[in-house]
Amino acid sequence: MPPTSRTARKPVSPARRVALAAAALTTAALTAAAATAAPLAHADASGPRHLTGTLPSGATWVADVPADYNGVLVLFSHGYNPPGTPNPPENQPTPEAGKALLDRGYALAGSSYATAGWTLATAADDQLATLAAVTERIGRPRRTIALGRSMGGLVTAQLAERGAGRIDGAVATCGLVAGGLGLLDSQLDGAHALARLLLPGREVKLTGYADAAEAAQTAARLREAVAAAQQTARGRARIALAAALFHVPTWYGDGAPPGDRDWTAQVTAQRRWLEDTLPFILAARYDIEQRAGGNPSANEGVDYRALLRRSATYRQVRELYRAAGTDLDTDLTRLAATADTTADAQARAWVARTSTVSGRLRMPVLSVHTTADGLVPAQFEDAYADRVRAARSTPLLRTAYVARTGHCTFTAAETVAAVQAMNVRLDRGHWGPVGTAEWLDAAAERAGLDGGDYVRHRPGEFLGDEGR
Numbered sequence: 429m430p431p432t433s434r435t436a437r438k439p440v441s442p443a444r445r446v447a448l449a450a451a452a453l454t455t456a457a458l459t460a461a462a463a464t465a466a467p468l469a470h471a472d473a474s475g476p477r478h479l480t481g482t483l484p485s486g487a488t489w490v491a492d493v494p495a496d497y498n499g500v501l502v503l504f505s506h507g508y509n510p511p512g513t514p515n516p517p518e519n520q521p522t523p524e525a526g527k528a529l530l531d532r533g534y535a536l537a538g539s540s541y542a543t544a545g546w547t548l549a550t551a552a553d554d555q556l557a558t559l560a561a562v563t564e565r566i567g568r569p570r571r572t573i574a575l576g577r578s579m580g581g582l583v584t585a586q587l588a589e590r591g592a593g594r595i596d597g598a599v600a601t602c603g604l605v606a607g608g609l610g611l612l613d614s615q616l617d618g619a620h621a622l623a624r625l626l627l628p629g630r631e632v633k634l635t636g637y638a639d640a641a642e643a644a645q646t647a648a649r650l651r652e653a654v655a656a657a658q659q660t661a662r663g664r665a666r667i668a669l670a671a672a673l674f675h676v677p678t679w680y681g682d683g684a685p686p687g688d689r690d691w692t693a694q695v696t697a698q699r700r701w702l703e704d705t706l707p708f709i710l711a712a713r714y715d716i717e718q719r720a721g722g723n724p725s726a727n728e729g730v731d732y733r734a735l736l737r738r739s740a741t742y743r744q745v746r747e748l749y750r751a752a753g754t755d756l757d758t759d760l761t762r763l764a765a766t767a768d769t770t771a772d773a774q775a776r777a778w779v780a781r782t783s784t785v786s787g788r789l790r791m792p793v794l795s796v797h798t799t800a801d802g803l804v805p806a807q808f809e810d811a812y813a814d815r816v817r818a819a820r821s822t823p824l825l826r827t828a829y830v831a832r833t834g835h836c837t838f839t840a841a842e843t844v845a846a847v848q849a850m851n852v853r854l855d856r857g858h859w860g861p862v863g864t865a866e867w868l869d870a871a872a873e874r875a876g877l878d879g880g881d882y883v884r885h886r887p888g889e890f891l892g893d894e895g896r
Contacts, residue, residue, distance in 0.1 A: 476530075480517070481561050483539065485550060489558040490517040491537035491566070492526075498533030499570030500851060503559055503595065505551065505587070506538060507578030507836070511715055515544035521577045521601065524840035528877055529847060535569070537562045546716045548579070548608065549782040552586040559594055573850050574598040575843075577836055578804060581605060585785045585793070585812070592790035597850040600795045601843070602804055602836040605812035606890055608783025609776065611804075612716065612725035614892030615709055616769060617735070618674030619650065620727055622702075624766050625666040625759055626653035635713070635723040635769055643714040647707040654702050661752035664695045668748050669759065671698035672739040673732070673891065675805035679833050685800070691747050701802030708803065716779070722772030724779040732763040740807070740888025787815030789824040792853050794863050796846050799885050800833040806887035814890075826853075826863035829885035839878040845871035 479491040506518040519538035520526025526536060539558040541547040547554075559572060572595045576584030581603015588598035604611055616634060623632035627649065637643040657663025668691075678694035679685035680701055686693035717723055736742055749756040793816075797806045809827050816825045826849075830842055848871055849863045861867050865882045872880020 477566070479562065479565055481565075483542075483554060483557045483561065485542040485554055485557070487539045487542045487554040487558070488517045489537065489539040489561060490519050491535065491562045492519060492530060493535040493566055494530045494533055496533050497535050497566075500533070501535045501537060501559075501562065501566075501569035501572045502529060502847060503555060503572055503574045503587075504536060504538035505555055505574065505576035505580030505583035506541075507580050508546065508712065509544040510711060511543075511545040513544055515540050521575070521836070521838070521843055522840065524878070525838075525843040528840045528844045528875065532844065532848075534847065535562075535566065546579075546608075546712065546719055546783075548582065548586075549719070549778075551580075551583045552590060555583060555587060556591060556594060571596045571851070571854060573847060573854075575847060576600050576603060578602050579604055581795075581804075582607070582783070582785070585795075588789050588791055588793045589785060590790075595791060597792045597854050598794070599846050599850050600793065601838060601846065602797055602801060603795060603812075604804055604808065605785065605795060606808035606892060607785060607811070608716070608779040609724065610784075610808070610811055610890065610892040612713065612779070613727070614673065614675060614890070615713070616725045616727050617730065617732070617892070618670050618676075619706075619710075620767060620769070621666070621670035621673050621732075621763055622650050622653060624763055625670065626650075626657050626663065635717070635725065637710075637714045637717065640711060640714050643710040644707065647710040650706050651703050654699055654706075658696070658699050661748070662754045664692065664699075665745070665748035665752045665754055665756075666759065667699055667702070668695045668741065668745045669736065669756070671695070671702065672736055672741045672745050674702070675740075675807045675888075675891065676701045676802050677800035677805070677833070678741060678744065679800040680802070681833060685833075689747075691744050691751070694741075694744055695748060698802075705803050717775070720772075720775035720778045722775035723769070724771055724775040725769070726771040726776070727767040727769050730764065730767050732767070733757070733760045735891045736760065738889045738891060785812075785815065787812070787817070787819035787821055789816060789819070789821035792824050792826070792850065792859070794826050794828065794846055794850050794853070796828045796830065796838070796842075797887070798830050798832045798834060798837055799883070799887070801835050802833075803835040805890075806885070807890040809887055811890035811892070823859075826859050828863060828865060828868055828882055829887070831881045831883040831885070839872070839880060841872040841875040841877035842868070842880045842882065844875050844877065845869075845880060845882070 581600035680697035
């Protein structure tokens, strides 16, 4: 995975302290009510248990049950492990978060999935089989909460539609909840802009790779082009345009985000994100194409002018083009005129069938994202909310954001707060204040771990329209 980062804790204003204090009181009351309403189940006086097993699919699984088990099992779905890399079973997002959950009485379980790589066709089934295997060993949990990270966030969103009767609630973190087609289409849009604007007149292969080496070669060429473009005002403007299509944030690394009008600092952050993520993105595309049996994404007929106007960074792009004395309309016309990639129909249908969600929720879902994620952009939450709204499941969904850069860079306290929020939501039967930024931040602070930074946030519109 690309490097991740975490920002320093920000000072808390007096007004925010008051809000946090009020939310903390609410959190304490609700947590206490949940504890009295649902007595502990399946406690094991003999001490903690560590269990392992193998599923018929070949996936392995692991489970940990604390001595003071509270009857709630957390079913964890891990992220993308590239083909050829180790693929062990995982039942926790980080060791720190896992320990914190075990210390609070939660049991943890998770599988490896049958293989490494883009395993969306089978991962949800492997997770449900893991749940069945663990239940056979420890007894039926009082409650099961699905928890997923990155690609596992999409697996968790699938479980929220398929797992009714076995899973009670779902927490997707930094998830690919826009689905596989949205992911691939938006990445193709951004790569197309880099290739056509930074390497004009040169043949750059963006899909249909013959092997992993060919995908790596394209990534290297695009990274070199981005580094060279950063040296000129025109190049920086074009980086910003491509970054808008990729949904790349304008904040990277430790420290405060650039100012609202610090266009140069913003595009520098976007350049660093692109250099980090392009090798990962294109290697994963090759893996997905191999599994799908062809190229699943397309950009033929895309109106890039209309897309850019919907982008959260449209003003930044426009101002950088103005400062460079370069005509934005000309570049957008060029992108539209050269957009000729079509999808293989069978491959696109395979991704649609295996790697997307309908939005028809069968249980409460809390979807959590960092505000500046350059690999799985926060705008994916906009696409997910739209799909849930179209399926008339909005009352079941709550979305939350953490003010931080990086992919999946949540503190242990923030993860604990999200799981606790779902637990309380299930006890109450409705959201109310549970799962709001104030509630979650207060819960993270009360955890006494590594702090939290949940904030109210609107990520902007997702541009990777799957209706193409």
